[in-house]
Amino acid sequence: MSSGPVPRDADVFSDARFPVPFDDSNWISFDPDAGEGLVSDADEAFEYEYCLCLNEGFQEPELSLRAWADDEITDVQLNGTSLSYSGDGSHTSDPIEETYTDPALFQAGDNCLTITVADNEGVVSGLNLAGRARALNADCDCEAQEPCDLSLSKETKGQFHYGQQGTYVFQVCNDQDEECTGPLTVEDALHDGFTFVDVSGDWTATTGGGVVELTNDTYGGLAPGECLTFEMTVDVAAVDEFPGGSDSVINCAELFHDGAFVTEDCVRHGITEGGEDCTLSIEKTTGGEFHYGQQGTYAFEVCSDPDLNDEECTAPLTIEDDLPDGISFVSVSGNWTASVSGGVVEATNDSYGGLAPGECLDMKMTVQVADEDEFSGDPDATQNCGILRYDGDVTTEDCVTHSVSRGDE
Structure with missing residues (x-):
């Protein structure tokens, strides 16, 4: 119960002037002295608040109450919404008896019922309330576990x-x-x-x-x-x-x-609109000479255009490389992951953290060159191209032409 803005704990009291309380309930008031309830000035009003809890996802809520007071009940609210009721709830007349089932009145978490009691005569103020709240998937113990931090x-x-x-x-x-x-x-x-x-x-x-x-x-x-x-x-x-x-x-x-x-x-x-928001370039070079029966290296550099891009490029990057005949995939460096199908290597990087305008990202691809008697390509002009995809869309490509020779030449 509270008077004005100051909250106070309510106390049970007994007074022969009041009717016998409802079953399993008591008359309550603020009791600073000898158990006779709150003595106040006339025309004061006091609020009594009762709170219960409903789980997230509750269904079919229902609140039933019986209440009367000294001197009369002037307002009943649930979560700040005034509820309709019949009578004045005075202890000298019939109690208020109502049931509320409108789901819009209830909420997940704390639900607070506030009953305002007017003390018209300035003698004693008190409230006797009996009620029941229930719902499907409800938990009426909000204090069971505080939310984690x-x-x-x-x-x-x-x-x-x-x-x-x-x-x-x-x-x-x-x-x-x-x-x-x-x-x-x-x-x-x-x-x-x-x-x-x-x-x-x-x-x-x-x-x-x-x-x-x-x-x-x-x-x-x-x-x-x-x-x-x-x-x-x-x-x-x-x-x-x-x-x-x-x-x-x-x-x-x-x-x-x-x-x-x-x-x-x-x-x-x-x-x-896809592919139009990030301008990238790709440059493909060889990382040295290519010899029959040995491993060789292709180097790729992907750069964000400093003049056309205002923000970071952050979507996944994919380099697609259709290897020449006689050259097979071995591995890629860095955070690139590769898959191979029919001689086509698809290297993807979706964890590079973004490319700011003017920034570049490198990748090295190691390949195996077939033995001379098994090499089916053009050893004097072996061409290899890399296609760059940004967020799945083809952006650009670059090619490199190199020779393949014996290691002792």
């Missing part, structure tokens, strides 16, 4: 293009000194023009009304300083279908632990 970061992986897929990267970290357990939920209200595709890791997704709810209750706990990283892929509408015609969006995500809100993070990023 967690942080959330949300970033983009590469660039977003109209009519293509884009990727968001999330990281949830435990910033406290103890292990964090309990279900984690990330809610992401996607911008208009985006639709959910999938999520990586052990996260399960539900969607509705453009909101994606990602839940993980099988991660096994986060040790202090430990993080969970996962990716969410979305479809981006075509440029002529994208609502609002905006080329920049803000997307936010909220983190919940065990149903309780913890924090949020937002990312602003652009949307462009």
Whole structure:
């Protein structure tokens, strides 16, 4: 109960002037003296507050109450919304008896019922309330576990293009000194023009009304300083279908632990037409002479144009190399990963961290040259070309011509 802005604990009191309380309930008031309830000035009003908790995802909520007071009840609110009721709830008349089931009145987390009691005569003020709250998938013990001290970061992986897929990267970290357990939920209200595709890791997704709810209750706990990283892929509408015609969006995500809100993070990023937002060059050279039966090296340099690019190039890079007859793939250097099919090498790098304007990225490819009697190419003019793809789109290419000779020549 509170008088004005000062909260006070309520006390049970008994007074023969009051009716017998409802079963399993008591008359309560603020009792500073001898157990006779609060004596106050006339025309004061006092608020009595009762709070309960509902889990995230609760269904079919119901609140039933019976209440009367000295002198009368002037307002009943749930989460700040005034509720309708019949009668005045005076202890000299019939009690208020109501049931509320409108889901819009309830919320996940704390739900607080506030009853305002008017003390018209300045003698004693008190309230007798009996009630029941219930819902499907409800947990009425909000204090069972405080939310862990967690942080959330949300970033983009590469660039977003109209009519293509884009990727968001999330990281949830435990910033406290103890292990964090309990279900984690990330809610992401996607911008208009985006639709959910999938999520990586052990996260399960539900969607509705453009909101994606990602839940993980099988991660096994986060040790202090430990993080969970996962990716969410979305479809981006075509440029002529994208609502609002905006080329920049803000997307936010909220983190919940065990149903309780913890924090949020937002990312602003652009949307462009694929392949037109990053101008790159590729130069291919040999790393020395090529001899029959020995290994040789091709060197590649990928650069971001300093005059045409204003921002970093961050999308995945792919170099496609159709090796000449008589030359086979061995390995690539650095953070490039390679696959080979039919003599075509596809080397991809999606972890290079971005290329600022004027910055370059190197790759070396080691190959095996066939023995002289097995070499089927032109030893005097062996040509080899590398095609550069940026975010899957062909950007440019470069070729090198070299000879193949005996090692003793």
